[in-house]
Amino acid sequence: MMDNRLLGIEPFIHKELTKYHVPSLSLAVVKEENIIYQGCFGFRNLHRRLPPDPQTRYPIASLSKSMTALCLGLLKDEGKIDWNIPVVNYVPEFNMYDPYATWNVTLEDMLSHRTGVPCHDAALIERPIIRKTTKELVECIAHLKPNKGFRTMYEYNNFMYIAASYIIERVTGMPWATFIKKRVFEPLGMDHTSAVLADLIQDENKALPYKEIDGQIEQISYANNDHAVGAGSVHSSVQDMAKWLSFTIGKGEYMGRRLVSEQIMKEIHKPRTLIPTPLENAFREMPLSAYCFGWVLQPYRGHLCFQHSGGIDGFSSFQTIMPNEKLGIVLLSNLENTSLHIAMADMIYDLILGYPETDWPARYLARKKVMHANKSNHNKPLEEKRELETNSSRHLEDYVGQYENKGYGTLEIESCKDRLIMSFKGVRSELKRNNCESFEITHSGNPITVFFKTTSKGEISAVCVDFEPSGQAIEFSRREISWH
Template sequence: MTSFARRTSIALALALAAASATMPAAAQPRKAAAPAAMPISPTKIDETVARAMKAFEVPGMAVGIVKDGKLIYSKGYGVREQGKSARVDADTLFQIGSNTKAFTAAALSILIDEGKIGWDDKVIDHLPQFRMYDPYVTREFTIRDLLTHRSGLGLGAGDLMVFPESDITRDEIIHGLRYLKPVSSFRSRFDYDNTLYMVAGQIIPAVTGKTWDEFVETRILAPLGMQPCSSTYGRIRDRSNLASPHIVVEGKLTAIPVMNIDAIGPAGTINCSINGMAKWLMTQLDAGKSPSGKQLFSAARGTEMWTVNTPLPVNPRSTEMMRTHFSGYGLGWGLEDVFGYKKVAHTGGVAGTVTWVAMVPELKLGVLVFTNQQSGAAMTSVGNQILDAYLKAPARDWVEIASAQTKTRNDGARAVEDAAAKVLASAGPPSLPLDTYVGTYNDPWRGDATVRREGDGLVLKFSRTKDLEGPLLPYSGNIFIARWKDRSLEADSYVRFEQGYDGKVTGMKMQAVSPATDFSFDFHDLDFTKVEKPAK
């Protein structure tokens, strides 16, 4: 995410932050010996990992370093599932989330090399059913636009069609896009999205007759020898060494079921290990040539994927800490300079798992950090500590830096959440009789939601998913708070009912309560209208 990364972003990930003195951080034997020339010692990596796991309550982590075409360091730490003994190692599979996006860009690059498509082909020429809200945007939208987060849609627009887990299909997601209203003009602003990467993946079956899932496995994973990595969770053949996702739920670290989001596959569903992803980084760093010598995509395509398409403003904090002067997004990759070197990187996340991938091409360096807890601060701490050693950066402690930044962000979010809780605790009855709110509501891109009466209260339930259901707690007037039964979602939302001049309820709008809510809960994009049919 992401990326479907919860409380994370492409740049510096937010954390759920809760310190624990009892987290295991025992290391596993390395698959490859670290050479003496490595500028950071294995002991220093071990210490950084152990401190990050403790500070951010992470049960398991895996780290890899690729240098000069070889995997020189690969190691697992901790356990695959909290409370169980199975250890993480360099072959443990993690959901890599939005690090999948680079694979989708590479798959399209292969088709460009074969002369079957071009970056600036119009999407509707390959997918005639594709529509955006504005007909002009529909006509002008190119394959390149699908990958560069400059569509005019808002951050994470449409993610609620697949997150949390639903039975909405890829075709239905494409149909829903036409109802999503833009928040900026076409190609004028960066807003990270997932749904359009799924559309990009659908170019593949339109051109080849193979699904994105099949194409990625047969044309990328298999040729690179990345087994048992898989394109989607549903296609994992061997689940004997799989990391379980974890979330801190109401103060307690909790293992959660894997969220199946295969419908959004091209945006974020690949599962892979450190050993498998190392081969991917070797290929990236060798201009598309695999470790076995096979040219996966041409050097020209590699250059295109690593070229800024959408410029981003440089955060002054990045300039101060990393000497960054430019920042942007290419095709499946984030791009910036750090200490005079070009950095090519991305993060990824799904519920309970986050991953960090970074390359410094001039140094022929790649760094991988995977965790089975959605604390972005943990992976960022470890990854940046390793990068610093290779970049000869000033000495600093990234666990301390990330802890301080996480505390600041969490304190700000907690203040907002506490203020809302105070209003909720003193709230009186709603403005209208409860039965007035009962009914079926429809949003054009997300579908139906129902409000039903249960005893002395109301319950909101979204269609097409089992997870978005919970009581509506009176907050103020016609405003309620939806408190989802699945507390791992961390996405309680305001629900504001609207009335017509006749006093009848005509619809409802929503907005997340906490600023820390993951952007994939794009409740604010919903515009429900009450419809005349019985609630289910």
């Protein structure tokens, strides 16, 4: 049964898609086990002008984390794992950078982002070919430095969900993608959902990935995210995600079939780690956030509300539920790094709950501009330095070479037509000088500082890259040249 209160939103969505250059937006709203609104707008394929429909597949990125938490909950129900037993009991060879964390980290720590290890996403992402297996990515964790103390503060980290997925594989002897298909997707009737990229590619009814580059919407390549497993490899449709949200609202039961105990669902949605939010980024309607297991507790206008966003090359996604009202909303978009889908979820809640109309897209855009201005002000001293201190007696060839970090892999610096080029995991970036040994690159649309370390003799020994803005620069040691 469709909710007529939402029909008036359709002209607004069409207008906002054009205004924010979003190729397509597919959404579904559920009340208990019923879809009360479903809408698909724009084009899943801009070149061929193909519209999306409720079965169109989109990568859902980090919305996968809530499904990984459920997979572990299924195993906990069966007595095969526990949230609070150190993970070395399941994977004895597991290591973290901090020896204490190695012996004490639990699934609760991993799933609630309280290990102290920051994103380190540059160590995870590889373009265009994935070279590491899930096992090899888990082994990388031993070389990823923490930014906060163990169990002290929130630090979002995809590697921990990869490790959690690997634990599922070790405990069950089944690949994570197979386990989630058999234990979650098939029982819920999610026929247009998978965790294997090949399934998405071979489906004609899929959204293409797009990104705004220099003010233009450009089609880009799909991210091969299979190795990221439970951190973000699932792709789905709004029709299937509506079933997922109804199951979640139903506390583990869907269409008369219980998949997991209600107690496990309570444990999954228990807030564990407070998420600090800068004052200038906060909305008064959402005064606090705390991470649960694959969900974020974020009360909305006084209503109990859980949500999670997702982002990957060419796509943005969002899911949210209000358990007491038995409402759920999912929105899938094929534009990278947009907040329109999240803004539309807030507008939908306001319409259903009877709150005054608020232009949420405009508010999110204003916040984005403030954040961008803060970032620009932060980088302004570097730009001034570049103008004043661009002279260096060092030849460009002095920087050329291969540099290595055990967690991140190999980085290469080469000289090309009086310029320095950094190649890292398939991405080439020009180094622009800030001062004598400091440069700047643009990586994933963000300015990043790169600086070189020297020995007591003045020889280049390492390159440091600010891949982690919240922590220390990542140091890559120079490889010694082998002469044969």
